[in-house]
Amino acid sequence: MNGYGGNVLRLNLSTGEVKVQPLGVEMAREWIGQRGFIAKILWDELKPGIDPLGPDNKLVMSTGPLAGTLVPAGGKVSFGAKSPATGIYGESCMGGHIAAEMKYAGYDVIILEGAAAKPSYLYIEDDKVEIRDAAHVWGKGAMQAEKALKDELGEDFQICTIGPAGEKLVKYACISHDFGRQAGRTGMGTVMGSKNIKAIAICGSKSIPLADMTTAVAKGKEMLKGCFAKENLDEWQDYGTAGVPVWANKIGAFPTKNFQSSYLEGNEALDGKIMREKMVINDKGCFGCPSPCGKYCYVKEYDVYTEGPEYETTALIAGSCVFTDIEQVGYMNYLCDEMGLDTISAGNVIGFAMECFEKGIITTEQVGREIKFGDVDSFKFLAEQITTRQGIGNVLAEGVKYAAEQFGRGSTNFAIQIKGLEWSGYESRSAPSNMLAYMTCDLGAHHSRAWSVTHDMAVGRKVLEGKAQKVVELQHIRPFFDLIGCCRLQWVEIGFELEHYPEIFRYITGFDYSQDDLMKISEKVWNLTRAFAWREIEDYGRKYDYPPARFYEEAVTSGPNAGDTLTKEALEYLLDDYYNLRGWNKNGLPTREKLEQMGLGFVVQELQGLSRKLA
Amino acid sequence: MRIALNEARCSGCRTCQVICGLHNFAENNPKKAALKIIGHFPAPGHYEIKICDQCGVCAATCQFAAIYEIAGVYHIDKKKCTGCGECMEACPSQAMFRHRAEQAPIKCVACGQCVELCQRGALYDADSKEVQ
Known part of the structure; x- marks a missing residue:
């Protein structure tokens, strides 16, 4: 089918059964792809009331018809499941190169059902699909595991992984890929962990059929060059979202000290220009991206490599937990990424815990030590406690809503979440x-x-x-x-103008929308x-x-x-x-x-x- | 066109590979590209570009005279190529590639499509721009 990988890959991890079904034309026409497919499949296939971390939940990985083609930034994939964080529809998307790769392997959708009996990873090379033993990478950091599997399988494989937080079923564990892109929200890494799946490794060699190749290529080139010509492209690719924190402070929207304020004193030190000077070693783009916003960093002070910090990470770690040293934020970003924690939820939860401690709602006895805003050791200690589910970390690992219900004493009022999902990086009382x-x-x-x-x-x-x-x-x-x-x-x-998309969508899929x-x-x-x-x-x-x-x-x-x-x-x-x-x-x-x-x-x-x- | 590299500018987007496959095989398939982007992550955190510099070692190696030169650019005669792979092994830049659906290796013919779509200037035309 034009624009599509053409197949749905279904793996039952409990039985080991692998099924490949053609993607239906009606499904494509009515639901387009990615989030559309995920929502329809989860509605059709999940029984209400199932345990999000039980074998009845399904993890659906899906991309859309423009991914892997000559369009600007056709590199997005989404993961969906009933969310363990919220108990309702969960979904998170990420960039990198694995969306394109799954289509070259011939798949628009990969559905994981059941649960593997032991730590495993999925090996997908075109039509060859195997559930393989992952004992050697279980316990490893998300990026360490990706690197180990790349070394083992080869550069041509695109791999997504979970970190120890996913293995330990922390409710806000993310799925990580391409050494720094994450599907962070709603606990999709948690669902992957509950299925005993450490990684999904994909390598494809097939072509994506296009409805009108000549016109699609001409239009694709026009779109890419349209992006290249945009006035603020250079500034955007120099700083990416790291240019946003100072602006967010200037307008009073930066989530500061667990959202008590919308302005962080000293925020100028978090500016993208300073970050670029101190840490950025490469501009990193996702598949087909004309405006690469990934800022790949080496944090000298801590001797670690990390992609980012992105705005949302800086907002929730620097803002909510009160830090004004970009290298420290880079280090905590690295810690969360390796552990496989969503930096938004983790920063939010830790900021909440710091406020609870400051207010005496939780004590040194409960926590095991003193914790305070603006202290790297406090952050690191809590992130590790959460990831290993030790002590108070076992409560915080359930998310800020649950933690507040346990801590009581009015803390629900400042557990900054809705529907059980921690609030992301904009304080909005003035918006x-x-x-x-x-x-x-x-x-x-x-x-x-x-x-x-x-x-x-x-x-x-x-x-x-x-x-x-x-x-x-x-x-x-x-x-x-x-x-x-x-x-x-x-x-x-x-x-870049929205009206280009229906046109190229038509040349790629043949659907006239x-x-x-x-x-x-x-x-x-x-x-x-x-x-x-x-x-x-x-x-x-x-x-x-x-x-x-x-x-x-x-x-x-x-x-x-x-x-x-x-x-x-x-x-x-x-x-x-x-x-x-x-x-x-x-x-x-x-x-x-x-x-x-x-x-x-x-x-x-x-x-x-x-x-x-x-x- | 003399394709030159500034690897430090490469963001790893692989648009070059997509257009290469489209232009040279009329297929949306970057796995048929005549160049390859290799990421070195997490450390040291940069991209490497594998592309032919038209040195001609492949032509000198080929026993079947399947590789010929026109104006400084080496082409593979797919009719003569047996797919033995000796040229690939001999290539000092490791810039000849194998695809399972193709018998002949895939190599760059300097069409310049990749250069046209590399806004980062990681791939550029050394004939029209000073070597960086």
Whole structure:
């Protein structure tokens, strides 16, 4: 099938059975790829109520039709499963080269079912698929394991791995690839660990058929050169997201001291220019990327190599845990990456623990030592305790929501999460649309779906009207890139125009979709993942969409937005507006009419079968 | 075109390999590319580019006279090539590649497509730009 690897690879790890099924044309036409495939497969194949870390959960790896072709940055792959962090739909995407590789091997989707009896890794070389023993890499750091397997299998293999945190089922373990790209969120590394899978190694030699090769190549070249010509390309590839922390502080959005403030004193020392001077040794790009934002670093002070720190890592480690030395942040980035911890959740959880300690909610006796903001040893100690699930680490490994429930004494108010997923790197009391974006993100408090701080700045940071509309629009556009297998950063960061994508999509796949058609499919997936959460949780709805009380009961403590807060009434207004625009009921649940209009009649039927009351 | 390298600028995106396969085989398949990007990670953290510098050792090695030169660029005559692989072994740059669907090795014919799409200047035309 044009644009596709053409097959679905299904491995039952309990029985060792390997099945290859052709990817259906209808599946491709209706769900496009990647996140679309994942959402549909998880809806169809997972029974509600299963244990996310049991053999009934499935880990689905999928990429999209533009991946591996001549388009800007066609190198994205997503992993999806019922999330152990949130108990609802989980998904995380990453770049690197493995998305393209799986298509050259002939696969658009790889489904892992059951669980291997012993530590194993998947060996995939075109049609040769084996579940191999991984005893020799079990326990190794994520990058160490990747290196060991590369040395063993050869440079041509693209490999993703988990670190010890994934093996120990830390709820925010990531999947790592290409020595520094991570599918970090919603515990996909945890699910991989629960299946006893240390790594997936892929090497493919096949061609991807294109519907109209000549035109696709011409258009691909035009798109790449369009990116090359963008004015801010040079600045973007010099600093990548490392250029963002100082800006985020200037506008008062940097999550500081566990989100007490939105401004970190001394943040200038975290600037991308300083980082480049001190640490960057290479600009690293993912597959087909015209604007490589990966800053590969050697941190001399600690003698370690790491990719990053990226903005989100700096936000949650430097901001939330209060550090202003970029080399220290680089070192902690390295530690998390090797351990296989998502730096967003890990930074968030550790910042929370530091605040709990400062407030006397947890004690030296409980923790085993003193811990404090801005102390590398405290961070390292907690990251290691979490990864090995020792002492207080066993509680923190369950995530900030669970930890707060255990610690009590009001700590839930400043456990900065939604739906059980730790909040990513923007303090949003002075950015209502961004607050709403994280509140309603289908995964939990995450920026990947919609991020709209600049919209708040453009139209007024106190304004509430029209904010929901922008969030809805972005929740279709940004995750659209996660349907097609492309990075969104060319559009987001260097201003590459969206309208190119439907055209090249047509030349590659032969499917004649307008931009509106593609956005409708994106909206369909949005409704499906919301329905997935409702299928899992009977009382799902509005109450799962509120941020922690800190954001509406406490004011920002310092910086340009000191004193800001968002009232509960403002949050209600935003949610009402948002649900209304989505065609959902007042409780934030899709109506029968909306689902049917989206072509999700099968969802209506199943929800009714479970006695969910559809309006 | 005289293709030259500035490896320190390579970001490892492999666009060069994609366009190479498309241009020379009319297939979306970078595994058929006549150049290869090798990452050296986690340490020392850089990319290496394997590409033919048209030295001609392959032609001198070939027993079947299957490799010929036109204007300083060496081409493989696929009809004469037996796929013995001696040229690949002799190549001092390790810049001839094997694909399971092709009998003949794959080598660069200096078409310059990779240079056109390398915005980083890791691959550049030494005829039009000073050697870096």
